[in-house]
Amino acid sequence: MxxxxxxxxxxxxxxxxxxxxxxxxxxxxxxxxxxxxxxxxxxxxxxxxxxxxxxxxxxxxxxxxxFKPVDLSAFPTPEAAENFLFSMRSVRQYKKKAVSREDIDRLLAAGAKAASEHNSQDRRFFVLTDAAKIHELSGKLTAHYGMLAKTLRPPVMSAIGVFAPGMKDYLEGSLPDMKRKAVEFGQETDPIFHSAPCLIVITSKKANMLGKDTALTAQETIRFLAHAMGLGTCVSGYAIGAPSIVSKALKIPRGQKIQTVFTLGYPALKYRKTVDRKPPQIDRAGN
Ligand SMILES: Cc1cc2nc3c(=O)[nH]c(=O)nc-3n(C[C@H](O)[C@H](O)[C@H](O)COP(=O)(O)O)c2cc1C
Ligand code: SF4
Ligand code: SF4
The missing domain is CATH 3.30.70.20 (Alpha-Beta Plaits)
Structure with a gap:
């Protein structure tokens, strides 16, 4: 009312x-x-x-x-914002230090405030902080990709190339990495989650056509706040690419679709410089 x-x-x-x-x-x-x-x-x-x-x-x-007053005087200058935004790196080396429940809750509360289609706020957050379970899931994923790499022999690749040439190129590019991960896991490292102390999965309802977008606005909000809190994150494409394995491990309810998975923890490395990226490809449509 x-x-x-x-x-x-x-x-x-x-x-x-x-x-x-x-x-x-x-x-x-x-x-x-x-x-x-x-x-x-x-x-x-x-x-x-x-x-x-x-x-x-x-x-x-x-x-x-x-509904709290907005403190305009605390806004960063554009230069300060760029310094902050461009300094965020995907973290693949984590300290052996747990992230507190309060900090995780603070991050998820921020994610829940992010933009969503028609303000649906259709997202659920699944958090895994049990190191043994994260490692176990990493093992399942490396086994899955190791198996996939074995399955994708040249005749199979050729067949894929006929129906989906783009997919063939992508898989061929990923194959060496898939094989390497299986070997690395066998050597007691965690090539999937990099021994992060926390894993966050964001889901939306399966029927939501914009569920991915709604999950990703939350993800990026969380990642930037984490960066401001001295924490680091890394999106896990390998986990996103095997949703049935992640769903089973985290007991994601039916009807929910995994939209993204990322790690969270204290970064072990300090990056002192921003990095170079390709300039944006811009088309001035209608000019
Ligand atoms: C995936 C996605 C699609 C959206 N599509 C539209 C749209 O087509 N038209 C529009 O006016 N707003 C759109 N929005 C904005 C949302 O309606 C808005 O984020 C939401 O109402 C919450 O308001 P806030 O962004 O001011 O917090 C979209 C947002 C997202 C994340
Ligand atoms: S002050 Fe302006 S914005 Fe507020 S209720 Fe009245 S008309 Fe609406
Ligand atoms: S849609 Fe938004 S702006 Fe309009 S009445 Fe509801 S809360 Fe207020």
């Missing part, structure tokens, strides 16, 4: 303009107090409360304590 305190309302109509669903508020005439008429269409985006200069709106569908 949305309520507007008429005594506090400045009648500027900003809530109407900000409303993600466009028509939840109705203002009979400019300068009138808006009425929250079509509340059934509200997507709980919170923009009306956040934009209101009079603190006049309360929304019983949301926790009002979560």
């Amino acid at each position: 949305i309520k507007i305190d008429g005594d506090k309302c400045k009648r500027d109509g900003l809530c109407l303009k900000a409303c993600c669903e466009n028509h939840v508020f109705v203002q009979d005439a400019p300068g009138e107090i808006p009425r929250p008429e079509n509340q059934g269409d509200c997507s709980l985006c919170g923009h009306c409360v956040a934009v209101c200069p009079g603190d006049a709106i309360t929304h019983s569908g949301m926790n009002m304590a979560e």
Whole structure:
């Protein structure tokens, strides 16, 4: 239920303009107090409360304590933001140090605030911090990829090349790495999760066509906050590529689809410089 305190309302109509669903508020005439008429269409985006200069709106569908004043003075300069963003590396060397439950919860709370399609917030977070179980899962994945590498003999590759040439190129590029990982695991290292103390899996409902996007906004929010907290992360394509194995290990419920998997922990290496990447390929469409 949305309520507007008429005594506090400045009648500027900003809530109407900000409303993600466009028509939840109705203002009979400019300068009138808006009425929250079509509340059934509200997507709980919170923009009306956040934009209101009079603190006049309360929304019983949301926790009002979560609407905190934005401290513009604490914003980084663009240069400071670039320094921070460009300094984040994927971490593959972790200290033998657990991440506290409080820190993990803080990160997941941040992930839960990330953008989602129509504000569905359709994501679930599965956390694994049991070192033995992470290692066991790593073993299952290396065995899986070792087996896959054996299966993908030249005749099989040729057949794949006929139907899906792009897939053949991709698999051929990955084969040496798959074989190497199986060997490395046998040598008591963890080539999949790099002995990280924490593994995070984000799922969405299987039926959600934009579930991947919604999971990835959360993932990147978590990764950047982790970086700010002195933690490191690394997305695990090998785990994402074998969802049935990860699902079984983490007991992911049916109906949920694994959208991403990444490791979390304290980085053992300190990167002192940013890195070079290809410049963006830009097409000015319509020029
Ligand atoms: C995968 C994805 C698809 C989205 N598609 C649209 C869209 O087509 N149109 C739109 O206005 N907003 C779109 N959004 C924005 C969401 O509606 C918005 O993130 C959500 O309402 C929460 O608001 P916030 O981003 O201000 O926190 C999309 C967001 C995501 C992550
Ligand atoms: S944004 Fe707030 S102050 Fe402005 S019209 Fe809406 S309720 Fe009133
Ligand atoms: S929470 Fe979002 S969708 Fe709901 S009334 Fe406010 S601005 Fe509109």
